[in-house]
Structures are given as structure tokens and as C-alpha cells.
Amino acid sequence: xxxxxxxxxxxxxxxxxxxxxxxxxxxxxxxxxxxxxxxxxxxxxxxxxxxxxxxxxxxxxxxxxxxxxxxxxxxxxxxxxxxxxxxxxxxxxxxxxxxxxxxxxxxxxxxxxxxxxxxxxxxxxxxxxxxxxxxxxxxxxxxxxxxxxxxxxxxxxxxxxxxxxxxxxxxxxxxxxxxxxxxxxxxxxxxxxxxxxxxxxxxxxxxxxxxxxxxxxxxxxxxxxxxxxxxxxxxxxxxxxxxxxxxxxxxxxxxxxxxxxxxxxxxxxxxxxxxxxxxxxxxxxxxxxxxxxxxxxxxxxxxxxxxxxxxxxxxxxxxxxxxxxxxxxxxxxxxxxxxxxxxxxxxxxxxxxxxxxxxxxxxxxxxxxxxxxxxxxxxxxxxxxxxxxxxxxxxxxxxxxx
Amino acid sequence: xxxxxxxxxxxxxxxxxxxxxxxxxxxxxxxxxxxxxxxxxxxxxxxxxxxxxxxxxxxxxxxxxxxxxxxxxxxxxxxxxxxxxxxxxxxxxxxxxxxxxxxxxxxxxxxxxxxxxxxxxxxxxxxxxxxxxxxxxxxxxxxxxxxxxxxxxxxxxxxxxxxxxxxxxxxxxxxxxxxxxxxxxxxxxxxxxxxxxxxxxxxxxxxxxxxxxxxxxxxxxxxxxxxxxxxxxxxxxxxxxxxxxxxxxxxxxxxxxxxxxxxxxxxxxxxxxxxxxxxxxxxxxxxxxxxxxxxxxxxxxxxxxxxxxxxxxxxxxxxxxxxxxxxxxxxxxxxxxxxxxxxxxxxxxxxxxxxxxxxxxxxxxxxxxxxxxxxxxxxxxxxxxxxxxxxxxxxxxxxxxx
Numbered sequence: 093x094x095x096x097x098x099x100x101x102x103x104x105x106x107x108x109x110x111x112x113x114x115x116x117x118x119x120x121x122x123x124x125x126x127x128x129x130x131x132x133x134x135x136x137x138x139x140x141x142x143x144x145x146x147x148x149x150x151x152x153x154x155x156x157x158x159x160x161x162x163x164x165x166x167x168x169x170x171x172x173x174x175x176x177x178x179x180x181x182x183x184x185x186x187x188x189x190x191x192x193x194x195x196x197x198x199x200x201x202x203x204x205x206x207x208x209x210x211x212x213x214x215x216x217x218x219x220x221x222x223x224x225x226x227x228x229x230x231x232x233x234x235x236x237x238x239x240x241x242x243x244x245x246x247x248x249x250x251x252x253x254x255x256x257x258x259x260x261x262x263x264x265x266x267x268x269x270x271x272x273x274x275x276x277x278x279x280x281x282x283x284x285x286x287x288x289x290x291x292x293x294x295x296x297x298x299x300x301x302x303x304x305x306x307x308x309x310x311x312x313x314x315x316x317x318x319x320x321x322x323x324x325x326x327x328x329x330x331x332x333x334x335x336x337x338x339x340x341x342x343x344x345x346x347x348x349x350x351x352x353x354x355x356x357x358x359x360x361x362x363x364x365x366x367x368x369x370x371x372x373x374x375x376x377x378x379x380x381x382x383x384x385x386x387x388x389x390x391x392x393x394x395x396x397x398x399x400x401x402x403x404x405x406x407x408x409x410x411x412x413x414x415x416x417x418x419x420x421x422x423x424x425x426x427x428x429x430x431x432x433x434x435x436x437x438x439x440x441x442x443x444x445x446x447x448x449x450x451x452x453x454x455x456x457x458x459x460x461x462x463x464x465x466x467x468x469x470x471x472x473x474x475x476x477x478x479x480x481x482x483x484x485x486x487x488x489x490x491x492x493x494x
Numbered sequence: 495x496x497x498x499x500x501x502x503x504x505x506x507x508x509x510x511x512x513x514x515x516x517x518x519x520x521x522x523x524x525x526x527x528x529x530x531x532x533x534x535x536x537x538x539x540x541x542x543x544x545x546x547x548x549x550x551x552x553x554x555x556x557x558x559x560x561x562x563x564x565x566x567x568x569x570x571x572x573x574x575x576x577x578x579x580x581x582x583x584x585x586x587x588x589x590x591x592x593x594x595x596x597x598x599x600x601x602x603x604x605x606x607x608x609x610x611x612x613x614x615x616x617x618x619x620x621x622x623x624x625x626x627x628x629x630x631x632x633x634x635x636x637x638x639x640x641x642x643x644x645x646x647x648x649x650x651x652x653x654x655x656x657x658x659x660x661x662x663x664x665x666x667x668x669x670x671x672x673x674x675x676x677x678x679x680x681x682x683x684x685x686x687x688x689x690x691x692x693x694x695x696x697x698x699x700x701x702x703x704x705x706x707x708x709x710x711x712x713x714x715x716x717x718x719x720x721x722x723x724x725x726x727x728x729x730x731x732x733x734x735x736x737x738x739x740x741x742x743x744x745x746x747x748x749x750x751x752x753x754x755x756x757x758x759x760x761x762x763x764x765x766x767x768x769x770x771x772x773x774x775x776x777x778x779x780x781x782x783x784x785x786x787x788x789x790x791x792x793x794x795x796x797x798x799x800x801x802x803x804x805x806x807x808x809x810x811x812x813x814x815x816x817x818x819x820x821x822x823x824x825x826x827x828x829x830x831x832x833x834x835x836x837x838x839x840x841x842x843x844x845x846x847x848x849x850x851x852x853x854x855x856x857x858x859x860x861x862x863x864x865x866x867x868x869x870x871x872x873x874x875x876x877x878x879x880x881x882x883x884x885x886x887x888x889x890x891x892x893x894x895x896x
Binding site: 107110111114141144145147148149152153155156157159160162163164166167169170171173174175177178184185187189190225234235236 | 509512513516543546547549550551554555557558559561562564565566568569571572573575576577579580586587589591592627636637638
């Protein structure tokens, strides 16, 4: 059985913690597993290096940033290999290049294009525990690249896919995915199992555990992820393709996103293509639009509402005021909103899920300002101050604490 | 004009100091020079990483140490390139691998076998300032290697040789080579010029500036080294092949080595081959023997004296007591000695240099316990407590303060 394990920055955040990781890896080895272990930089290291670079430049060259930032994972990989060797295990540290991770040339946010697995395969066949510096690769010219935030997860999932590993265990300081944020609802329950799509929709719940790019890649490559804590023996949460048992569960989790802002455009000229122009303009400015709602009104104009991340609101205002002065009657902006989402693959085959959400919020006198739905998700924009109350009420209404 | 510059750990020991280095590099650039800049890790970084490794193992795998230790120079190289770019210069950071530095496979103490200069040449032709992470290379299998202590100097000299650079400037916190240690003799004078051979013999004077391996390599490749300080504009000391002007100077410098211990073997059986056996045994135990003196005595035995580094004395004692019990009458060991050396290429063509040394010490009532001479050096072992006095007296006798 071949397992890819990945340990995040907190799990390797000190020499003692690296030793703890070495003991976990050794234990898995002693259970007879073949192991490829991907490691992040020690927590704080990457931020320290970024600060160093920003001492010199607000906008440092991304090529040089990659040489800079790839050093932290190399340190952890070497130290973990040394720790395992000292425990009597045959371990070897590989850099991203040596692990055969080939990427495109988008420095600091490269995409993995190919994994040349022969080197790792050979080491596994020699009986070695292979430790890989995560987050990094090289492009076709031999330039060092890094994969962006959460990149070590990507390294691990891609390696698991390429090596056809039985599972990819992602270790952090959180022991799995919960029905909602336990800081909001202490009765939140850890999920045993969740589908890729649910995980993607619940990204805010899993953000500390693993990021969307990794889940998307796992889905594409059919890699089973197990999200676990390196500080406990909890079995964690399995993230995989949905199966029948999952569909029996109507709602898997409830997510709260407080980082959204709402844009309402009033009296937009009701001519074909205006919406496309507006959203193209926003896309050009690299503003991520989330929910979109349009209502035609009677006077030949239309109202257009959408949400953007709060941090992008100023840029959105500018883009709109620059581009569409004559064709938009007025614009309102509201940062004091939040988005509550109910997610579950079971929704596909159950009716009444949305109705229960609306009535639950109504019972609590919470006004719903925007609604959007997908096959497995219902999202509602409400006043920011009601966010936690909405999550707790919905958590109870769908009996997620049971 | 192509100059290779190398900045040591102290010169890049903080972000402010890296900025200072960037300004120096920029200034050289603005003078119209083509530049390849080799950097060490920020001071303290390499030792920190070694401590980390020793947390896990007393004897960590050297292959993994190389992945670990090579990270520090990469950080400095990237930061210096970013700093230069911010100043408007076209700079690029290269790892040892990208700089084409190919070594043998002796991890943590690799030898440079070849430098593939095409990548650097191309970057220079593009008008770029090339920043190279020192101390590191790769072997024929693509494994990361490091070059041992002082390895960044070796990287710089080897690059200067391979690129046929006009000079290799080695920057540290010392502004050159002095006639003797200024802490012993405040009137010590900085040398404008010194030959490779003198530098090698005066290694204790230059130990903080550059190590013997680099001087040997520079001699072999005909690279002119300029030892300078990154904290001043002093022109430093040129280290090159000796020329006529050098030979006019009889004595270049006086070195003091207090880390030696003397071994005196009495009544050694006077049979052929006994000395060879003793020194072979010491070589097997990797004990570095320096001065050797043998005097036959009248009774068919001989006295054999030699010096070893103090730190190796215990091992030397053991080797001798184990191997030669029956054939050695007795052994004395003395750690309270020191070695004073007078060095100068001019000695070759001047007589009376040694006589002046002996009489100078005699005038100060300093007894000489051992003497050895080479073409350009006279070394004398004396009581340790007279070391500084001997240096000062000789410094004055040869008028080095003039």
C-alpha cells in the first residue's frame, strides 16, 4: 500500500514537531506502508522570507521570489529525512526538481504540468521513505518555480495521482472537516466523509485544511484525500467522489463568508450585452465576482446585483464609475453583508431544502437580501450581524448536531 | 571588463548589509563592469541549520546536509537580485546548479570538477548582473552538493577562472592582508600585493579573509584575487603570481600559530623505515603533522620531533602508544608552544634572513625549540608565552612597519 502524506507548516513548526512527524511516519512505515511524505516550510518561515523581499521591493521579481521561497521546504525535507534516518529508517530527501515535479513558467503561481515519477518510483522500490520538499518544481528551462499558497497540498495530491497512491493524507492542526465552524457553533460535528464537490462549496470551512486548487486536482485525478491532524490519532475526514451513502445525507455543512461586499447597480440601460460588458470589465480588473442577480424592472432599465470580496470593492467601484457612467442610474455598495451557504449532495434528490432555509431565517427575523442556488448549494446574502445566528439556526434546523 | 565579486556571510549578515552590497555592486556596474556576484548565506544561518540537524543526529547524512545547507545561499542570492532590480539594474539570481557548477559526489566537501559557463555567459551578454548562490553545485546525478567551509570563495574563484574574469574580488569585514595580526602588532601594515605562495604560507593571517583551498585554486587557474572589505573603499590586497616588484620585498609578513602542540619522541630505534611507519600511522588517523625534525644521536637511536594541531594531540598520543610501544624510548608532549613564521618570496634571492630572525629572538632571550625552512618561509617553534613578543620584535627587525 502506497500512501502520500503531507505535513503542513504548523505540523513541522519546530524541531520537536518535526520529531513528532518523524515518529508518525515511522509508525506508518512499521505498519508496512510505502510512503512518500511531502512537507511544507516550518510555519513562519515563508512569511519571514516574503517580509525580507518586501524590505527591498514592494513588487519583487517573481522569478527571484521562487528561488527565495523554495528554500524553506528544502530545509524541512532534509531535517525530516535526517530524523527518520536516526530512527533507523531508510529515508531520502528530494527537492521538487528531484521529485520530478515539472510546472509551467508562471512564477509564484505555477501549475504542475507533469510529474516524472521514475526517480521516486526507483527510491520506493529500493525500500526508501521518500521525503519531498513541497510547494516547488522546475519549468522546462530548469528554472525554480513555486505553486502559490497551499502549494504543498498540490504537490502531495499531484504526486498521489501520478504514483497511483492509495490515499493522500493531508495533515494540519485541524482534525477534519466540520459541519460548520466550531467557533460559531460548538455543537458542530466532524464529518467522516465528504464529496469533492461539497468540499469545494464548503471551502471556507476547509480553508485551514486544504485549498480549492488541491480539491479540484484530487477530483480530476481521482485521489482520495484524508484530512487529519498531526497532533491526534483521529481518523479525520475522507474527501472522495460521492457515493450512495453520502446522498442519504441531505445537508453536509453550513459555511459563513464574511468577506463579501454587495454591489447593487440601479437603472442599468436594458440593452443586450450590457451585463457582459460590465462583468468583462470586472474580470479584466481581476475582480472575483461571486453571486449575480438580475431583475428586469418595468421602465426599460434593469437592476443588477452581485457580490465581490471586500478587499476588491474599491477596485470594483472604480471600474464601474470609469466604464459605465452614462448607462448606470446609480450604484449602492454594502460591506456589511455576509453569505451563508448550505451544502449537501443529497439536495439533488430531496425537495424542500431551500424552503426550510428561508423559513428558518424568517423565524429569526433575518431578512434575505440575495439568493443563489446550485445543485448542491443554497447561498443567501444577509446582514452581516446576523451571520452567526443564521449559521446556528440552520445547523439546528438541518439537525447537523445529531 | 568582467569582475567576479564574492560577499561573505558578514557582508550580507542583515537586510541593511545586503542593501549596502547592492549599492556597491550597482556602483561597479555604473563604472561599466560586467559582474558576476557570488554570495554566502547570511552570517549565522549556516550554523543555525547545522544546529537544527544536530538536534536530530550527531552524524547526519551528508547527502541531506547538502540539501539543508545549500538553502542559505539561495536566500541571499534572491534577495540581492531583488535589491538590485529595485535600484533599476537588470539582475538575475542563479542557484549553483543554474550557474553550471558541477562537482564530484563528496557530499559536504565536494570538489568542483567543471563549470558549464554557457548559461552565465548568455546572461552576461544579455547585460545582466548575475548573482550566484555560492558554496553549492550538483554532481553528475543531479544531487545537490556543497563545497565545505569557505566554499563560496571556491565558487567565486572557480567562476572567475572559468569565465576568464579580470579579477575576483573577495569581500569580507577585513580590508586586506596585513604584515601581521594587527591585534598583536598595531603597527602592522596592509600589504598592497602578495603572491599566492606567500598567502598560502601566511594562511593564519588570511584565515578570516579566504582559505587555502581558494588560494590554491586561484594559483592553479591564474585568477587574480583582490581581498577587500565590504565596509570601506580601501583598495585591499592583490593576491596574484609573484612578480619582480614582489621579490624586491624580502619579508612580506609574520604569522603566529598558537594552535600547535609539539611531540618529541626520544630514543627511537634507528632502523630504516621507522619514521615512515610513524607518519603513515598518523596519516591513517587523519592527524595533520606540520613541522618535522629528526636528529640522529650517538647511541644507535634517534630523536624525532614534530608538531600537530592541539586538537589532534590526544589522538596522536594514542596512535603512538598503540603502535610503537617497543621501539620508542619515551615521548614528551608540549601544548605550550607556538609557531612563528616569517614569509616572503624575496627570501629566495636574499641571504641572512634566517640569521636575522635567530638573532632577533636571541636578543629577546627567546629560546628556539624547532626550526624548519622552505624557499619562502622560516618557521620557529618557541614557548607559547613569547609568541606575541617574537612577532613584534621580528616585525620591527624586518622593518615591516615602514
